[in-house]
Amino acid sequence: MSSPHSVIAIDGTAASGKSTFSRALAGRLHYTYVNTGAMYRGITWHLQSKNIPLTDSAAIEREISAAGVETALHNGELAFRIAGIDPLPHVREAKVNEGVSLVAQVASVRKLLVAQQQRLAEQASLVMEGRDIGTVVFPQTPYKFYIDADAAVRARRRNAQGETDVIQQRDAHDSQRKESPLAKKQTAHGENSGT
Numbered sequence: 001m002s003s004p005h006s007v008i009a010i011d012g013t014a015a016s017g018k019s020t021f022s023r024a025l026a027g028r029l030h031y032t033y034v035n036t037g038a039m040y041r042g043i044t045w046h047l048q049s050k051n052i053p054l055t056d057s058a059a060i061e062r063e064i065s066a067a068g069v070e071t072a073l074h075n076g077e078l079a080f081r082i083a084g085i086d087p088l089p090h091v092r093e094a095k096v097n098e099g100v101s102l103v104a105q106v107a108s109v110r111k112l113l114v115a116q117q118q119r120l121a122e123q124a125s126l127v128m129e130g131r132d133i134g135t136v137v138f139p140q141t142p143y144k145f146y147i148d149a150d151a152a153v154r155a156r157r158r159n160a161q162g163e164t165d166v167i168q169q170r171d172a173h174d175s176q177r178k179e180s181p182l183a184k185k186q187t188a189h190g191e192n193s194g195t
């Protein structure tokens, strides 16, 4: 990495506690916390609000290039806009939980977001969470964690948050897709990444 900044990569399954851990770690280290799931969710919400079928990759590609997707850091936080609108207030809706894994398997969406995520590290040291951060976005970082928890514990966690989520469906989709599947990979030092 040519950037003077460090990246801590946190990957793992849905509702495993990645966000809680990543936010706390970023606060402790005075790094900027970036939730890449929110970016895939934001695009999903936008496509749903335009009634674009989430199985139509060509239509998705056309829409995101026409709408324009912007990613930046403002006041130490991720600022994300699609067609000039901040989708983040809407990204925890049940319909987004249901659709996001379909959108996340579209190659053009991943290519766009990965490039924008990589550029953020030019501005600040980051704790970045997602599914492919240690494997694809910042494979060279020596700081990689993979977080998982029992499926029942994760389901309880979502219920307690008052959310309807299709956790196991998302995990299956995310780990079986062709593009950048969720996987527990070796660390930059060749050891298994910790859970």
Ligand code: C5P
Pocket (backbone or CB within 6 Å): 014, 015, 036, 037, 038, 040, 041, 100, 101, 102, 104, 129, 130, 131, 132, 133, 170, 171, 174
């Ligand atoms: O982390 P979160 O559960 O909010 O992510 C929502 C969805 O976004 C995941 O289920 C996955 O489909 C997708 N995602 C991804 N790659 C990332 C982050 C999230 O494919 N780096």
